[in-house]
Amino acid sequence: MARTGLVGIKARWAVSALFFCNGLLVGSWAPKLPALMARLGITEQVAGLIVLALGVGSICMMPVFGALVARRGSAHAVRLAAMLATPSLIWISLAPGPWWAAAAVLAFGGLIGAMDVAMNANAVAVERARRRAIMSSCHGFWSLGGLAGAGAGGVAIQALGELTHAVIVTLIVAGILVLAFPLLLRDKPSADHRHEPLRLPRTPLPYLIGVMALASMIPEGAILDWAAVYLQREMGASLALAGWGFAACAGTMAVMRFLGDGIRGRFGAVRTLRASTGIAMAGLALAALAPSPLTAIAGFALAGIGIANMVPIAFSAAGNVPGLAHGVGLSVVTTMGYSGILLAPGTIGFLAERTSFSVIYAGLSLLLLVPLLLSRLARTADFHQGG
Structure with a gap:
């Protein structure tokens, strides 16, 4: 019983770390947009379309990774999404033109959204295993990550440059993930849903x-x-x-x-x-x-x-x-x-x-x-x- 409780505590802090990483990536994007506009010489209208690409990417990938959670479990899905999302700020920093930037931001939004669904699902699994709520504080860690990313991002970009800032954020997130991944709760999909065809729920x-x-x-x-x-x-x-x-x-x-x-x-x-x-x-x-x-x-x-x-x-x-x-x-x-x-x-x-x-x-x-x-x-x- 004591060991089960210890595993639950470790899983709780592991998923909290994922929320922090997701918030850090999103917060680091906020001060990156003005730098991107200046580097590529794009207008506010074009920048607005690039921001829209972020939202579209998220909404498109959320159902895909929701289905992956149902079939393979949240731990598998969140590892995949987090690993793919980690270097995505670098690709945005290397984009040579507006179309490449839009594609990179679309991918960034999609992977952030995918990670969002999977880490929330893992938090639900930890709640179920521990029989106590953790979701609100997980979102609190997301807020802390967002605050850290947005607060330090502008200073870092101004002092070190856009690409160096992206590399630093990538290394920080990667380091946290290396520590968190082994502690994640390894939930398994229900046998009733593992081989179901992909479709929207029929219940309202x-x-x-x-x-x-x-x-x-x-x-x-x-x-x-x-x-x-x-x-x-x-x-x-x-x-x-x-x-x-x-x-x-x-x-x-x-x-x-x-x-x-x-x-x-x-x-x-x-x-x-x-x-x-x-x-x-x-x-x-x-x-x-x-x-x-x-x-x-x-x-x-x-x-x-x-x-x-x-x-x-x-x-x-x-x-x-x-x-x-x-x-x-x-x-x-x-x-x-x-x-x-x-x-x-x-x-x-x-x-x-x-x-x-x-x-x-x-x-x-x-x-x-x-x-x-x-x-x-x-x-x-x-x-x-x-x-």
């Missing part, structure tokens, strides 16, 4: 959970992309102060993700999701109706507290849909959820030209009625101790 449950994830992720993307614009243009904040809109949200999200597993273990997934949704709705409403920039920032911080654990709970629920291979359900939900972050920014920008960001954030608060009404579906994310 994963799609409903996907709608819940989609509605949960759109507000996060809206704060990431538009909070600073809202604070500066509509609230009259300075550029320095406007940057705190997303920073406040990201900070509270990271803290709450590390606290989220304990909260879910104590109160259950459904009650945690309902409380989180209510807090997120209140935060978005406060930001929308705020009389001053500081009040709006406080609203975004409150929204981050609520948003933090909504998606991890949805992913845990998707990985435990009865009668469905774990990777297939998870790939449906991750694809639907991340499509919100891909599609929402442009839609919100279009609407903002015709209304205002204040109206949009108020509307996003109402959008969260969707996960609130669907919250009972999160019951498959619960783990009952002691049988």
Whole structure:
């Protein structure tokens, strides 16, 4: 029993390391785009299409690796995806022209998305083996990786150059993977699903959970992309102060993700999701109706507290849909959820030209009625101790 517990702890930290690596790669991409634009002399419009390629690559590869998880297990799938994704920043740095850059970014997005599905599936397997939640803190490690990649990336690129930065990130990720791979939980696919043909689930449950994830992720993307614009243009904040809109949200999200597993273990997934949704709705409403920039920032911080654990709970629920291979359900939900972050920014920008960001954030608060009404579906994310 003691050895089983030790293996579970090692597997828990191994999958957390994978989340950190994925976040580090994504965070390192953020400061790389301006350097890529300068090196290739491309316009904002072309850069926008390259960024779109990243999202398209992710959405295309998520179902493929979801099927691979179902057939070969999450450990096999995440090793393959992580090894292929590790050097992908180097290929972007070596791209000699816009078309090559778009192809490299498409591959980068696809491999990051593939790794995302597989590592979430492995986290679900560890949760199932340990009979306790770990998903929220895994996403907390992703946030730490993203913060490290984005925070140090700009400095490293400016001081060392684009290619050297990519090589350093690659070596760091490779070193972490060498330590993490032997400790991964080696889950095995169910014999019922190993030889099934590749097809979309016929039960509506994963799609409903996907709608819940989609509605949960759109507000996060809206704060990431538009909070600073809202604070500066509509609230009259300075550029320095406007940057705190997303920073406040990201900070509270990271803290709450590390606290989220304990909260879910104590109160259950459904009650945690309902409380989180209510807090997120209140935060978005406060930001929308705020009389001053500081009040709006406080609203975004409150929204981050609520948003933090909504998606991890949805992913845990998707990985435990009865009668469905774990990777297939998870790939449906991750694809639907991340499509919100891909599609929402442009839609919100279009609407903002015709209304205002204040109206949009108020509307996003109402959008969260969707996960609130669907919250009972999160019951498959619960783990009952002691049988």
